[in-house]
Amino acid sequence: METLAPKSIKFLQHPTSTAWIEQAIANLDTVLLDHSHCERKAAGVALNLIFRYPSSTKLVRQLTAIAQEELEHFEQVNQWLDRRGIALAPLSAPPYAAGLKNQIRRHEPDRMLDSLLVSGLIEARSHERLGLLAAHCPDRELAQFYRGLMASEARHYGIYWVLATTYFDREAVEQRLEELAIVESELLSTLHPEPRIHS
Numbered sequence: 001m002e003t004l005a006p007k008s009i010k011f012l013q014h015p016t017s018t019a020w021i022e023q024a025i026a027n028l029d030t031v032l033l034d035h036s037h038c039e040r041k042a043a044g045v046a047l048n049l050i051f052r053y054p055s056s057t058k059l060v061r062q063l064t065a066i067a068q069e070e071l072e073h074f075e076q077v078n079q080w081l082d083r084r085g086i087a088l089a090p091l092s093a094p095p096y097a098a099g100l101k102n103q104i105r106r107h108e109p110d111r112m113l114d115s116l117l118v119s120g121l122i123e124a125r126s127h128e129r130l131g132l133l134a135a136h137c138p139d140r141e142l143a144q145f146y147r148g149l150m151a152s153e154a155r156h157y158g159i160y161w162v163l164a165t166t167y168f169d170r171e172a173v174e175q176r177l178e179e180l181a182i183v184e185s186e187l188l189s190t191l192h193p194e195p196r197i198h199s
Contacts, residue, residue: 120160
């Protein structure tokens with residue numbers, strides 16, 4: 001495999017390692033199954049925020065659109081699973097999402113800010129990694145599918161950022177984002193032994 005010089009993605013402290021790319025490409029079926037779980041969970045996160053903050057009009061409208069789009073992606077990934085003969089099945093989760101969720105402070109308004117920023121960081125990392133899959137996947141049609149999802153992921157993390165700066169002071173948002181982004185990169189600094197989108 002050729003040496004990769006990963007592009008830096010806004011909000012992320014460190015780019016994904018070549019070790020993850022090699023692991024993912026060697027285990028595409030597992031990564032695709034995990035991708036299905038990720039899309040379902042992303043829709044659930046957006047819906048949970050809508051239920052938690054029902055009077056935040058801009059949040060409700062923006063995250064309704066995200067939840068719908070994540071469910072569309074969930075269905076599209078599931079169609080790929082069907083094509084490749086991969087059955088829907090549970091997978092153990094890597095420590096990534098739980099580690100980030102543990103950083104969310106419990107009391108409002110901090111909880112709302114952290115929830116938006118953690119969601120934005122996960123979407124930013126997803127955008128980066130789908131781009132890497134698009135660049136390295138040996139199945140050209142599947143690579144094209146991943147490339148098509150990249151713009152959505154970029155838009156999603158942008159929306160979470162805009163929502164954070166809508167409801168909170170920009171300086172406070174930037175300071176907290178930097179703190180969370182350090183944790184996000186630390187969680188990925190050691191490659192998880194099981195191949196996942198966020199391993």
